[in-house]
Amino acid sequence: MNATNRTVVVTGIGATTPLGGDSASTWEALLAGRSGASTLDQDWAAELPVRIAAQAAVDPAEVLPKPQARKLDRSAQFALIAAREAWADAGFTAKAGEDPAVDPDRLGAVIASGIGGVTTLLGQYDVLKEKGVRRVSPHTVPMLMPNGPSANVGLDVNARAGVHTPVSACASGSEAIGYAIEMIRTGRADIVVAGGTEAAIHPLPIAAFGNMMAMSKSNDDPKGASRPFDTARNGFVLGEGAGVIVLESAEHAAKRGAKVYAEAVGQGISADSHDIVQPEPSGNGIAHALQNLLDNSDLDPAEIVHVNAHATSTPQGDLAELKALRKVFGDDVDHMAVSATKSMTGHLLGGAGGIETVASILALYHRVAPPTINVENLDPEVDADIVVGEARKLPAEGRIAALNDSFGFGGHNVVLAFRSA
Amino acid sequence: MAATQEEIVAGLAEIVNEIAGIPVEDVQTGKSFTDDLDVDSLSMVEVVVAAEERFDVKIPDDDVKNLKTVGDATDYILKHQS
Numbered sequence: 308m309n310a311t312n313r314t315v316v317v318t319g320i321g322a323t324t325p326l327g328g329d330s331a332s333t334w335e336a337l338l339a340g341r342s343g344a345s346t347l348d349q350d351w352a353a354e355l356p357v358r359i360a361a362q363a364a365v366d367p368a369e370v371l372p373k374p375q376a377r378k379l380d381r382s383a384q385f386a387l388i389a390a391r392e393a394w395a396d397a398g399f400t401a402k403a404g405e406d407p408a409v410d411p412d413r414l415g416a417v418i419a420s421g422i423g424g425v426t427t428l429l430g431q432y433d434v435l436k437e438k439g440v441r442r443v444s445p446h447t448v449p450m451l452m453p454n455g456p457s458a459n460v461g462l463d464v465n466a467r468a469g470v471h472t473p474v475s476a477c478a479s480g481s482e483a484i485g486y487a488i489e490m491i492r493t494g495r496a497d498i499v500v501a502g503g504t505e506a507a508i509h510p511l512p513i514a515a516f517g518n519m520m521a522m523s524k525s526n527d528d529p530k531g532a533s534r535p536f537d538t539a540r541n542g543f544v545l546g547e548g549a550g551v552i553v554l555e556s557a558e559h560a561a562k563r564g565a566k567v568y569a570e571a572v573g574q575g576i577s578a579d580s581h582d583i584v585q586p587e588p589s590g591n592g593i594a595h596a597l598q599n600l601l602d603n604s605d606l607d608p609a610e611i612v613h614v615n616a617h618a619t620s621t622p623q624g625d626l627a628e629l630k631a632l633r634k635v636f637g638d639d640v641d642h643m644a645v646s647a648t649k650s651m652t653g654h655l656l657g658g659a660g661g662i663e664t665v666a667s668i669l670a671l672y673h674r675v676a677p678p679t680i681n682v683e684n685l686d687p688e689v690d691a692d693i694v695v696g697e698a699r700k701l702p703a704e705g706r707i708a709a710l711n712d713s714f715g716f717g718g719h720n721v722v723l724a725f726r727s728a
Numbered sequence: 729m730a731a732t733q734e735e736i737v738a739g740l741a742e743i744v745n746e747i748a749g750i751p752v753e754d755v756q757t758g759k760s761f762t763d764d765l766d767v768d769s770l771s772m773v774e775v776v777v778a779a780e781e782r783f784d785v786k787i788p789d790d791d792v793k794n795l796k797t798v799g800d801a802t803d804y805i806l807k808h809q810s
Contacts, residue, residue: 446774
């Protein structure tokens with residue numbers, strides 16, 4: 308066994324998103340160009356400057372058994388549902404050890420969240436103020452800790468090779484998957500359950516993001532509010548949910564005859580060191596991550612036919628990403644179909660890298676790129692082939708690759724690459 | 729008015745059902761919270777707080793560790809309720 312450069316493949320996928328309660332319904336809605344955003348009709352939203360969000364299509368508390376759901380923050384509920392779908396999709400019938408195909412000592416879990424159990428933290432502070440100390444839930448700490456989703460997924464599948472939680476704001480989900488790829492590549496694990504989750508639709512985060520002027524205030528048009536690459540884009544729409552995949556060494560997957568969705572080619576990472584929240588406008592920071600990906604994998608720019616862009620629908624960020632693609636890939640950008648699925652899912656923060664990795668893998672597997680909706684007037688500064696309006700077929704034959712870009716407050720840049728199986 | 733032993737067992741059964749999902753008819757005096765009723769150490773704190781409110785009784789943390797079974801808790805509440 309070459310323990311430092313093993314091939315890694317994707318053998319299972321799962322998701323619960325604003326578009327559907329599983330990966331199949333999410334994918335169907337993405338291809339159809341449906342928006343998951345809607346008006347927040349809760350009482351607490353009435354006074355907020357932003358009254359729209361992309362809420363989960365299926366309430367996770369209705370999916371999990373009640374005694375389990377009440378001990379999990381909503382972000383961990385999403386993660387567990389997506390992880391169970393991915394685990395079953397990979398062909399496992401029980402947790403590691405009980406299913407003899409998986410050795411618990413060779414199984415890891417890496418699930419990230421940008422914010423952690425924020426609704427638990429704030430909800431329990433309300434309990435403290437309104438009902439007193441004694442009523443604060445004894446489950447508060449394991450529910451609010453950012454590693455809660457990862458730890459709960461690890462417990463559920465019986466992962467003993469390591470359970471991790473990289474935190475890098477909106478790059479967290481992709482950083483988790485990149486970390487998992489490296490765990491397998493370097494020989495620490497044979498299988499890793501990896502992804503991202505977020506559940507932050509609550510008045511405080513919405514007020515805070517709103518005051519940063521990062522969110523769209525198009526309250527009269529929730530479904531048209533997230534419009535990456537359109538001239539009228541005015542900020543992101545907050546989403547919630549999780550996307551999780553099962554990564555496995557190619558050797559392990561072959562030995563058990565697993566279905567392989569795609570190869571996980573590798574990751575590129577960089578940091579802007581420019582500003583705590585503003586993206587580096589020239590795209591140099593992102594370009595550094597893309598170059599890092601090329602330097603550390605066998606990815607050939609000629610094979611890249613699709614990019615799931617980070618594109619959150621902010622004026623500056625959307626363009627910096629495209630500049631970086633052009634800087635690093637030159638004319639090869641012209642054969643990359645660029646999709647901004649946040650136009651439909653909203654921005655899931657730490658969950659974004661998870662569900663967008665699922666979307667990238669399904670795009671390769673089905674050879675079709677989902678659309679970018681709400682582009683009525685393409686920004687004239689866009690120098691890339693955006694998949695506008697309707698899904699577009701990718702090359703039907705031959706080896707093709709896709710990128711999933713994720714960037715986070717703090718200047719974190721993570722790029723993941725996948726290749727058709 | 730103080731609750732009877734029967735009312736306390738029935739009340740605890742509802743609390744355990746709410747917290748751990750165990751059917752109320754399975755919550756009987758001989759049952760251990762942790763071994764029989766899926767009540768882990770953190771959930772036991774929830775059971776205690778709910779019982780305090782329901783039966784108007786104070787159960788100090790030091791006494792909680794002695795409440796191993798539904799019968800233990802019932803006896804404690806019977807003795808200490810105001």
